[in-house]
Structures are given as C-alpha cells and as structure tokens.
Amino acid sequence: MAVAQVLNSEWTKIKSVRSTVWTLTMAFVFTVGLGFLISLLSKDQFSKMNARELQFIDPTLTSFAGTGLGQLAMIVFGVLVVGNEYSTGMIRTSLAAVPRRGAFLFSKIGIATLLAFAVALVTSFVTFFVGQAALGRFKASIGDPGVLRAVFGGALYMTLIAVFAMGVATILRSPMLSLGILMPIFFLIAPILGGVEATRKIAQYLPDQAGTKVMQVVTPENDVAPYGPWGGFGIMVAWAALAVLCGWLVLKNRDA
Amino acid sequence: MIEVAGLSKRYGQKLAVDDLTFQVRPGIVTGFLGPNGAGKSTTMRMMLDLDRPTAGAVRIDGKRYTDLKDPLTYVGALLDAKALHGGRSAYNHLLCLAQSNGIPASRVGEVLDTVGLTAVAKKRSKGFSLGMGQRLGIAGALLGDPQILMFDEPVNGLDPEGIHWIRNLMKSLAAQGRTVFVSSHLMSEMALTADHLVVIGQGRLLADTSMADFIRTNSRSYVRLRSPQQERLRDVLHQAGITVVTAGNGTLEVDGVASEQLGELAAQHQLVLHELSPQQASLEEAFMQLTAGSVEYHAHSEPASGQGWGSTGGEN
Ligand SMILES: Nc1ncnc2c1ncn2[C@@H]1O[C@H](COP(=O)(O)OP(=O)(O)OP(=O)(O)O)[C@@H](O)[C@H]1O
Ligand SMILES: [Mg+2]
Numbered sequence: 001m002a003v004a005q006v007l008n009s010e011w012t013k014i015k016s017v018r019s020t021v022w023t024l025t026m027a028f029v030f031t032v033g034l035g036f037l038i039s040l041l042s043k044d045q046f047s048k049m050n051a052r053e054l055q056f057i058d059p060t061l062t063s064f065a066g067t068g069l070g071q072l073a074m075i076v077f078g079v080l081v082v083g084n085e086y087s088t089g090m091i092r093t094s095l096a097a098v099p100r101r102g103a104f105l106f107s108k109i110g111i112a113t114l115l116a117f118a119v120a121l122v123t124s125f126v127t128f129f130v131g132q133a134a135l136g137r138f139k140a141s142i143g144d145p146g147v148l149r150a151v152f153g154g155a156l157y158m159t160l161i162a163v164f165a166m167g168v169a170t171i172l173r174s175p176m177l178s179l180g181i182l183m184p185i186f187f188l189i190a191p192i193l194g195g196v197e198a199t200r201k202i203a204q205y206l207p208d209q210a211g212t213k214v215m216q217v218v219t220p221e222n223d224v225a226p227y228g229p230w231g232g233f234g235i236m237v238a239w240a241a242l243a244v245l246c247g248w249l250v251l252k253n254r255d256a
Numbered sequence: 257m258i259e260v261a262g263l264s265k266r267y268g269q270k271l272a273v274d275d276l277t278f279q280v281r282p283g284i285v286t287g288f289l290g291p292n293g294a295g296k297s298t299t300m301r302m303m304l305d306l307d308r309p310t311a312g313a314v315r316i317d318g319k320r321y322t323d324l325k326d327p328l329t330y331v332g333a334l335l336d337a338k339a340l341h342g343g344r345s346a347y348n349h350l351l352c353l354a355q356s357n358g359i360p361a362s363r364v365g366e367v368l369d370t371v372g373l374t375a376v377a378k379k380r381s382k383g384f385s386l387g388m389g390q391r392l393g394i395a396g397a398l399l400g401d402p403q404i405l406m407f408d409e410p411v412n413g414l415d416p417e418g419i420h421w422i423r424n425l426m427k428s429l430a431a432q433g434r435t436v437f438v439s440s441h442l443m444s445e446m447a448l449t450a451d452h453l454v455v456i457g458q459g460r461l462l463a464d465t466s467m468a469d470f471i472r473t474n475s476r477s478y479v480r481l482r483s484p485q486q487e488r489l490r491d492v493l494h495q496a497g498i499t500v501v502t503a504g505n506g507t508l509e510v511d512g513v514a515s516e517q518l519g520e521l522a523a524q525h526q527l528v529l530h531e532l533s534p535q536q537a538s539l540e541e542a543f544m545q546l547t548a549g550s551v552e553y554h555a556h557s558e559p560a561s562g563q564g565w566g567s568t569g570g571e572n
Binding site for chain 2: 002005006008009010012013016017018019084085088089090091092093094095096097098099100255256
C-alpha cells in the first residue's frame, strides 16, 4: 500500500466533513478579529505612554493578541480530525482499509498539519497587516528586524497547537475527553500558572507559553525566559512530537 | 480462504475466544453461529487485525491481514454498519476507502448502484435508515471486488425485503467462487443461506460441519401421541416393539414410525387418542441444544447438558 494512496484518502476525508471548515474558519476569524480589536485599543494606550515605556511596545505581538482565542479553534480542529474517527467508530473501517497503523496515523496527521499550516499562514499575515493598520503610527513594518520571523512563527505556532491536539486525541481516543483536558490547560491552567510569579518558572515550559515566544519581536522589560524565540518554539515542537509519539504507541498497541 | 489456528482472545479476566481452529473455504457460504457473547464479533475483528489475538493466528490466503497489499481487494468486511462518520456523504465515505487501497473512483459509483444507493450518494449518511446504512456497509465490503467477504449479523434489524436481498447477495457471491463468512445467532436464518456451519459457544468451537450433515443429524421427525389411556397405550406400543419416550404434560413421542401405523395400532386395541401428530424438531431447537451448555446470558437458567450432539467439531 503506497503512502500516496493513504495521503490521498486522508485528504478526501478531511475535506468532506463540515467540522474542518468551521473550525478553521473560526481560527481565522478569532485570530484576525480579536487581534484587530486589541490593536485598536492598544493604539490609545500607546499614545499615553512615555518614551521609556514606548521602548518596550511590541506592535507585532500586539496584533497577534487574538491567537489566544484562535488557538482554541485550532485545538478543536486537531481534536476532531483524529477524535471523530473514534467517536464515530470510523476507526475500525479505516484500519481495516489501512492496517499499517503508522501509515494511517502519520498520513492523517500529515495532511491535517499541511492544511492547518496553509490556513495558519494566511491567518498570520492577514492578522499582522490588519493589526498594524489598526495601530496607526505605532505600527511595525514587515521588513523590520525579527518581524517576518514573528509572523511566520505565528503560523507555525498555530499549526503546532493543532498537531499537539491531534497527538492528545490519539492518546485519549475520544474528542470529548481530549477537549475536556486541553481546553482547561490552555484556557485556565497555563495562564494562571504563567501569571503567578512563583509558578512562572514551570509555566514557561508549557507548550503555549514557550511557543508564543516566537511571535515576540521586542523582548519585554522584565523577561525571565531562559530561551529565545526559536528556543521557545523548539520546546513546543518537543511537546507536539511527544504527544504524537505517545499517540502512535497507543494506536500501535491497543485493540481498535 | 481464511484459516484460523489456535485463536484466543482474553479481555482482562474474560476469555472471549478460546482456542478456535477452523477454516472458511471458497465457493460456499459459511455460517458462523453462536449465542450472544459467544465471541463471533471478536473473532471477526481479529481476522481483520483490529483486535490482536492473545494466542494463535489468522491467515488470509496464507498471509497475515496486515501484510496484504491493498487489503480491501482481498477481504471486504461489514462488521458494524455504524462504523462511519455520519457527516460524510455516502459517496465520499466510499471514495476515501477506495483511494486508500488504490481502487479506481469509478468503482464507487458501481457499488452504490449495486446496493441501490445511487439516489442518496451525495447525502450525509447520518440521516440514513438502518437498512440504508447496512447497504452502505455492504457497498464498502464490495468496493475492492474481494474474493473474501465477511459479514457480522448483516440482517439485524432489516425488513423482510432487505433480508431477502442480503440472502441472495451472499448466495450469488459464493456462487461466483468467493469465500463468504457470515455470522448470526439465528439458526433458521443460516439454514436458508449457509452451506457450512461453524458453531461456537463461550468462545469455544462446538461444531464445524456441513449444513446438510447438520440437518440430517438434527432434523429428527417423530410422532406425538396423547391419550387418556396412556399406560395401556404405552404397553401396546411396547409389545409392538416400538420405543416410546414420555415427554412432558402427558404426551408420548415415537421416533421413526409413521403416524398411520400408530393410529391403526391404537384403533386395533380400541384406544382413545386425543392427539396423533407428526412433528419435526426445528433446527433452532437443535442449535439451542448444542449451545445450551455455553449460553452465557440465560433468560431463565436451566442449563441442559450441552455438547450432547456428536459433531465433527472440537479438535480438527
Ligand atoms: N473490547 C472488549 N472488552 C472487553 N470485553 C469484550 C470486548 N469485546 C468483547 N468482549 C466480551 O467478549 C465476549 C464475546 O463478545 P462478542 O461481541 O465477540 O460476542 P458475539 O458472539 O459477537 O455476540 P453477539 O451475538 O451479541 O454479537 C463477550 O462476553 C463480551 O462481553
Ligand atoms: Mg457480535
């Protein structure tokens, strides 16, 4: 069985269900929309700042403020792509057609990742330009040092969030359980741990806290992170790889 | 050809399949029979390598299922008609299966036509009736034009027309020389379709026999007699050298003697008969007899001595 056949099949699968369209659309709308609103509000705030404070504003990162919400849609996308196989029972039909489970899983995740990346890339650039337009005279330019990296990194970040979610859904084999665990982690636990001084040292190694570093252009005044943009991104890659690896081991060894 | 050798499956404490060995041959319909929980579905899942055997192995034309190149072109299976994404259209569901096995997309239209779902091909399968879902599952099994077909209780919940259709389909597939393996817990259903029977109970093989042999051995015909003068009747029959069995509620049963002869005998001795009726033991009864010792979920527990029926099964 050629891998190309399985990729082809997974592409048909992913584009023939509605959840793909609405989750990815929501990821785009949330990221761009919220980024635009927050950029508008930040413009007022920036105009009240003194010169010293203005050193530390990061217009690029500001325009990506909607990522926090947009990533939840990406999580739902990742969870549903894999989890729906289990919740519908399709997994048994799929594995009867493709009994080599590694080929099945990596084709599925591969196709979903490519699609997520394509959407995330468009989302990222639109988010940046819309946000900068809203920031008016405080805006950054795509040619400024580190900006292109941050915008591109924003797309990679969104993509890896989806990959991480796919890995978790493969481990847990249930979309409800996966969302029930991922949503609180990204929406509650990570922000809370990251917000408290005592726990920030641990929280900075969580996938989202480490991963968002890649969208930073200006290092904040009191930055304590022991890693740079790509270092933080590397931590996130490790998380996603770990989740997918564990998912693969579960799929390989358990009865379908 | 499917070969099952020493196959066992344990779920925790529960031994669902216990050292099964049998073969499913081409050109005939093989019925896979057993009461609820006997291990039929589990065995079929292991045939497709969905569940891993605790011991033993299954070979499809001598190969492991996982090693088949484009397995849908070797084995088509309908294990659970609901095992699909309801949000996907019937066409797309079959298309993704076809693509994964290098089957041309044109084949999707053909099988939809075969099962009569062409009109709803673009509809999401979520809204399908039980029968339509079953037909879609069968379309999936036929997709790769496989030589081996496997159906797990395909007629469950179908209307008479649907049952009729599936029965004929299985027979015609076997007539084309294919291997057809179909599970059921209804003996009467199997009597109409299967040429060969594999019977299991509590995961163990109880019988592996041709349908003809099973019927010959089990469709016992006898005559039931009821008389207010039961004792005398019994004596009369006894003197005539006829073996009588006393059944429940005052009836006698006689094997292998025509009812005419019994009636005349009674008349000669001026015995009153309230009943003189030829009977045919149903295959269903024979099946229940066979599996009685291994039925897990009794409605009322009255375990008869199972295994009583001498078969070719057990240890091949
Ligand atoms: N995944 C599982 N985990 C635990 N036990 C299981 C599992 N699958 C099946 N069993 C048990 O194994 C036994 C055999 O089940 P199986 O579904 O194979 O029976 P069956 O012959 O198909 O029955 P039915 O006629 O009701 O469909 C049952 O006791 C069942 O409870
Ligand atoms: Mg079953």
